[in-house]
Amino acid sequence: MALSPKLTENLLERGYSRRQIAKVAMGAAAAIPFFHEAALAQQAVDAQAGRGGGRGGRGGVRAPYDPEVVVITSNENPMGPTKEGLEALIKVAPMGWRYGPQGENLEFQGLLESTENVKPGYVTAYPGSSIPLANVVPAFTSPTRSWVMGAPGYGNHANRWLGNKSISVPLRKDYSHDVEAMIKADPNAGAFYICNPNNPTGTLTPRKDLEYILANKPKDAVLIVDEAYVHFSGLENMSTELVRQDKDVIVLRTFSKIYGMAGLRAGAAYGRPDLLAKVSQYGGTGFMPVTATACAAASMKVIKTMMPERIAINKKNRELAFAKLDQLGVKYIPSGTNFFMMEVKGMTGQQVGTAMRAKKVQIGRVWSEWPQMVRVTVGTWDEMTKFNAALEQVVKEGPPKVASAG
Numbered sequence: 001m002a003l004s005p006k007l008t009e010n011l012l013e014r015g016y017s018r019r020q021i022a023k024v025a026m027g028a029a030a031a032i033p034f035f036h037e038a039a040l041a042q043q044a045v046d047a048q049a050g051r052g053g054g055r056g057g058r059g060g061v062r063a064p065y066d067p068e069v070v071v072i073t074s075n076e077n078p079m080g081p082t083k084e085g086l087e088a089l090i091k092v093a094p095m096g097w098r099y100g101p102q103g104e105n106l107e108f109q110g111l112l113e114s115t116e117n118v119k120p121g122y123v124t125a126y127p128g129s130s131i132p133l134a135n136v137v138p139a140f141t142s143p144t145r146s147w148v149m150g151a152p153g154y155g156n157h158a159n160r161w162l163g164n165k166s167i168s169v170p171l172r173k174d175y176s177h178d179v180e181a182m183i184k185a186d187p188n189a190g191a192f193y194i195c196n197p198n199n200p201t202g203t204l205t206p207r208k209d210l211e212y213i214l215a216n217k218p219k220d221a222v223l224i225v226d227e228a229y230v231h232f233s234g235l236e237n238m239s240t241e242l243v244r245q246d247k248d249v250i251v252l253r254t255f256s257k258i259y260g261m262a263g264l265r266a267g268a269a270y271g272r273p274d275l276l277a278k279v280s281q282y283g284g285t286g287f288m289p290v291t292a293t294a295c296a297a298a299s300m301k302v303i304k305t306m307m308p309e310r311i312a313i314n315k316k317n318r319e320l321a322f323a324k325l326d327q328l329g330v331k332y333i334p335s336g337t338n339f340f341m342m343e344v345k346g347m348t349g350q351q352v353g354t355a356m357r358a359k360k361v362q363i364g365r366v367w368s369e370w371p372q373m374v375r376v377t378v379g380t381w382d383e384m385t386k387f388n389a390a391l392e393q394v395v396k397e398g399p400p401k402v403a404s405a406g
């Protein structure tokens with residue numbers, strides 16, 4: 001993306017080097033192929049298979065498709081797009097020769113506003129939330145203004161890529177964000193990132209803690225609340241209320257999770273118009289595929305029935321796995337989302353991943369802060385039944401004999 005002279009000047013004033021500005025100009029799109037959830041999961045799979053993985057590796061390209069392998073790595077939702085969404089998608093597809101078929105695009109924007117009861121101008125649509133998540137980095141952090149987040153967590157990939165300071169504060173014992181420690185971590189922080197519920201723990205940080213950040217942060221810093229999984233954890237945890245109150249907050253949403261549209265690409269950033277303008281100047285808006293737009297809009301219209309149904313199915317499948325973990329004595333974090341972390345005694349998370357892969361169940365990823373644990377996505381009932389059977393054997397057999405690359 002070509003940066004305007006004004007934006008380049010602004011970055012220079014904030015301490016950005018020419019090299020960093022070149023990276024910003026490459027845009028979020030340049031970094032995302034290496035940092036989105038599917039790419040990170042693929043790196044984990046490569047590592048499990050002893051292929052080394054790493055950023056330069058496969059660049060997010062999946063291993064060859066094997067229908068026998070259960071793939072529960074990337075927090076995708078096997079329920080897929082809603083019936084109503086698919087019907088709308090098929091209906092709009094023949095109009096795909098137009099850059100923007102009339103009605104559907106306008107309807108999507110209106111629904112993004114009305115579902116959260118925000119005024120026009122308080123939400124920007126993106127093809128997924130990875131782009132605004134990457135854009136908030138140059139918008140609010142700099143070589144002198146850090147990115148502060150929880151650990152283990154998600155969301156600092158673009159910041160690391162850009163080379164600004166990133167501070168990871170360990171989660172509390174109850175796995176919520178330690179907001180007091182986050183505030184203390186840097187009096188000159190530019191952005192506080194809270195993933196709620198958190199990826200990879202699947203646990204919540206209460207609203208009062210978000211309010212604590214807002215009340216105690218440096219004046220011009222922002223709070224980024226990443227609500228990719230909030231729908232699974234109860235709508236009362238949504239923090240768009242803070243947007244309605246005009247706080248210094250940006251709330252990120254995606255249609256990749258409960259809406260089951262990861263490959264279709266739809267998402268949104270909520271916030272005050274002045275904050276959203278800072279985010280969108282780094283690109284990525286105006287690229288919504290009309291198919292995804294129509295599908296997302298139609299799905300939002302059935303949200304009242306769709307959401308409870310999907311929450312219930314996910315919970316049932318998650319509990320099928322938790323019952324087996326209890327029986328096997330495998331420790332896990334009681335997640336309220338479509339993924340969870342577990343720890344098999346005597347094995348590293350990496351070893352568990354490798355052993356499960358050998359039994360045709362692909363799980364992952366492992367976080368460096370907690371090498372004993374590994375994250376698992378909640379799949380279908382059938383997939384979790386296969387997961388349970390494979391895990392039972394892995395627990396019995398112990399660590400795989402082959403050394404795994406890490």
Ligand SMILES: Cc1ncc(COP(=O)(O)O)c(C=O)c1O
Pocket residue numbers: 036037038074075127128129130131133154195199226228253254255256262266267
């Ligand atoms: C916490 C979190 N935020 C954001 C994203 C980005 O999702 P997408 O770009 O598919 O909307 C993901 C993807 O897994 C995620 O786990």
